[in-house]
Amino acid sequence: MELRQLRYFAGLAATLHFSRAAHQLHITQPALSQAIRQLESQMGARLLDRTTRQVSLTPAGLRLAHDAERILAAVAASETAVRAIAASCPAAGPATRPGPE
């Protein structure tokens, strides 16, 4: 499982629409479809009920959608915190060159 998968699935779960979700995620519909299919395969569980025209979450999909948002929020929060710490600690900066001059 990768964060990319969770981002895509969260976007799809929010809209329940492949086209719109793909557009919001800045990818094409086939790429999203493939990624979701791969996620389902890896999880060994069907996450969506696709009746070709109707997209709805299965119980497992609902759970994953909920968890995905929490996880993605935690990741974003951590990233913000780490950047803040680095910013307040010049010695921990990315390219803090004390330099001889």
Next chain:
Amino acid sequence: MELRQLRYFAGLAATLHFSRAAHQLHITQPALSQAIRQLESQMGARLLDRTTRQVSLTPAGLRLAHDAERILAAVAASETAVRAIAASCPAAGPATRPGPE
């Protein structure tokens, strides 16, 4: 930021030793070094103090190490939960073929 990065960083933070961490992660040292470097670049913050022979966490790295473990635990828990739900809901299985027969 990807989970792969977090897994690698968590493993490295646990041992503070590239060779041992890489071995435990089933990759080579250069691959780990590259992944960590990439993570630092993307985060815009130095996560480790590498004095060539001595590896120690920066404040930002310490924070990320802590967050990474929490996030990875949440991911693992979610995966378990989703699989359990799918297992208890045959209709949500991966290849549950009701079949005409």
Next chain:
DNA sequence: GCTGTTTACGACGACCGTAATCATT
């Protein structure tokens, strides 16, 4: 017939492993 998802296919890029280099003890 049209909207919307899936499948097929080719190209680009990322990740990993091997080999060589450099630094520290």
Next chain:
DNA sequence: AATGATTACGGTCGTCGTAAACAGC
């Protein structure tokens, strides 16, 4: 000199986009 991390480089796999096929309203 030996250990350990980095850099360079080539191969391979994954991911994405375009094009075509399929299904429901």
